[in-house]
Amino acid sequence: MGEAMVAFTWVDARFQAPVEDSPFHTWTTAAGTAWAIFYRSGADYLLRFPGLADFQIGSNGCWVRCWSVPDVSDDTVQHLYLNQVVPLALSRQHRLVLHGSAVEIADAAVVFLGQSGAGKSTLAASFATNGYRMLSDDGVLLEYCQDAYQVRPSHPSIRLWADSQAALFGRHARLAPPVQYTDKARILADERAVFCPQARSLQRIYLLGDGTAKSPVFWPVTARDALIELVKHSFMLEVEAPEMLAFHFERLTALANQPFFFRLDYPRRFERLAPVRAAILKHIQR
């Protein structure tokens, strides 16, 4: 997803020396440990994944340099870079990246947003393994061009937990090598999970619910609620510069006022994904 828009250099392996300055932002895991620590490095940024790698991101988001911790695999570094660093770098290029998944349906893009574990990737993969094409997973790059929003295609892979992988692919998934910080598998595109290599016009953004619905249910979302969800699910590296924040906010507000947004909830059962897909297809035609 947009990785061609960022110049990447793997510099060297080195241990992570303490950083003198205080971080300006931190991502934490559910257990409360630091997952990613954000520092300023002159006009640039240093993004540290403790025990894994440091990434220096240029102030304009156009280049990234990486120092991996010794014994961290190249696949781990690549996975971190694609899933975590590229979206943040793109945000400094004033691009809008949402934390979600997207599929192509009837030549248009349908996006799924939600909390981690809500089922975005599984739902998108269920379309990809049933005659539709994936556009992106984990990061959705949205562009506004000629009075329309477009979803750009991403790196052709999907990240799934073992149970989703087994349910949707059996033993036939084409897997990327495992990485050291997650048990999620990265499934590469092939004839079982086809990727769409072209951008598609945005048609729907579904905000996934918590799985308590007994059957697929849709309900409209106000612009106010859409804006709140977009703030929660958009990547943003620079979280302090007022002009950057104002630009980001204006863009999210413009998107929130579009008629794309619906909430969707459905039971999280693999055997019930077919009727969920059918319900989504019917809803899109309304």
Added chain:
Amino acid sequence: MKLADKVTIPANVMARQVDEETVILDLRGGAYYGLNDIGTRVWQLLIEGKTPMEVCDSMMEEFDVSREELEKDVLTLLNELECSQLIFRA
């Protein structure tokens, strides 16, 4: 929060009119708050740098409400915004 306090709005907190409501959002942390007409006017006056006391002074000329009720409502709102870390005491 007291009426004489000075209030600071962090740079990462912004407000926009969405539908018929003003939404205040912390673009960094994700906290949000919806404001009705009176809350929107309080927010506009805070952005101008007014203290809570000055906010009430201005709004007494604009709204048909008792001073006591207005002060109570303004302080309630400001305390909620402070709890959500959308404003701070300077």
